[in-house]
Amino acid sequence: MSGKPSPLMRKLAVYVTLGDMELGVLERFQRNVRSFPPRHELTHEGQIKPAAFILLKGWALSYKLQPSGDRQIIDFQIPGDFLGMRSVLFRRSDHSIEALTRIDVSEVLGEDLLQGFSEAPRLATAVLWAASRDEAMLVEHLVNLGRRTAEQRVVHFLLELGARLKLVGMADATGFSCPLTQFHLADALGLSPVHVNRVLRQLREAKLVTFRHGRVTFGCDERLRGLAGFDIGYLDQEGPKLA
Amino acid sequence: MSGKPSPLMRKLAVYVTLGDMELGVLERFQRNVRSFPPRHELTHEGQIKPAAFILLKGWALSYKLQPSGDRQIIDFQIPGDFLGMRSVLFRRSDHSIEALTRIDVSEVLGEDLLQGFSEAPRLATAVLWAASRDEAMLVEHLVNLGRRTAEQRVVHFLLELGARLKLVGMADATGFSCPLTQFHLADALGLSPVHVNRVLRQLREAKLVTFRHGRVTFGCDERLRGLAGFDIGYLDQEGPKLA
């Protein structure tokens, strides 16, 4: 098709080889582009008929609020990710989604999705693979909160984010640019902002990672992976493609 | 069809009305029964071509091990639950699954599943609904670990388990019988076994819940829900059925 591949295309291409037909359907999904400012709410927890989107540009985040006012961030979404896929099947959304930066999204209707899948079954496989990968990340986040120290959580989080961004061409070996605040990290990792700050300082002083001025810079990958117990396996980015 | 409904039928019937045809397909899925003893490993993390099962009887658990030897339990499975559904789409399993008690399972092959779905599309919807519900539980567990105190985690966990068991007829308003040890709770809730014990004692002394001798007994549901911030919404068991 035209021009350079979209992030979603890049991501799915890791898993299956996409032909012109699949690319055509995929492009159709990404045609109806809308733009939203930071903090715009795409889906609200409990919302009855939620929509699904493909994130084309910018960052988003999904979260749940507690009665106490605490926020748990479920995950951040980057270009190429689906937003609210699960809610296409569910009766109501079980969490909220909002824009973190200015974003470009394309709304995907349930019917169009199914129609496209019947035209391009290999695309369906690839999209379901992506959904499974998201769920595997969720599981890994659970391990992160349940069984790792603050330092390990932060490092694991940054390594995972780096791997995801690299897949869509938004990171290189040295690091990536990152719009998150330390408050975001705190709410995603189940820590207080103050403690996140302290951990980041330690990591910086140990020359392991730097999180500053909107940029994450990795020091020694080797040591970082060991420290956090980061095993990229769950992202399933390594295997051979599906023919 | 024959006899009393299986747990899976009961569960899916909450979401859609199943006709004889759907029930027939569903019964076919649950025909090839095998039995395994406690601690039998059904799927190993990293396993290449994992299988999917329907749990007919007994309890199972899914978990990930850390390099340090720590274990994070992802979830417990009860009759009517699918085991390893996600891995049908994934190249390798991202976690291990093992029997907690003696269990009866029925293996489900990817092809049979797809075949059955094409015969009974409403069944497909129902099964995908169940999968979405499992993911919503995963999200709620994330909130549990990230943003709740030890006491809240324990209470939330027991309330959720009670709601799930009630759905398949294995619990009533007073409580349920439960094969879990305090070590299981600890590994599921990201706590130490010692602290789980202390929390359980407090809850018992406050006449809120009792976890003892293989049985969970609820005191004041009202207060428990308030304490844990338990909102059953994410289980999506309340809405009207799909016609």
Place this chain on the structure above:
DNA sequence: CGATCAGTTGAGAATGGTCAAATTCGGTGG
């Protein structure tokens, strides 16, 4: 040039962890 928001740092408190030693419970064999 205040206002605001992200980031820093320190001091003290607390939730939950670790270690170690009972004690109880559910079998099992005599």
Place this chain on the structure above:
DNA sequence: CCACCGAATTTGACCATTCTCAACTGATCG
């Protein structure tokens, strides 16, 4: 029925990771 074994549970004393509160810095913006 009783003695005994291993696993699960219980309790105490002490420790540490992380939190809370509070103050202060620095950048950005109308």
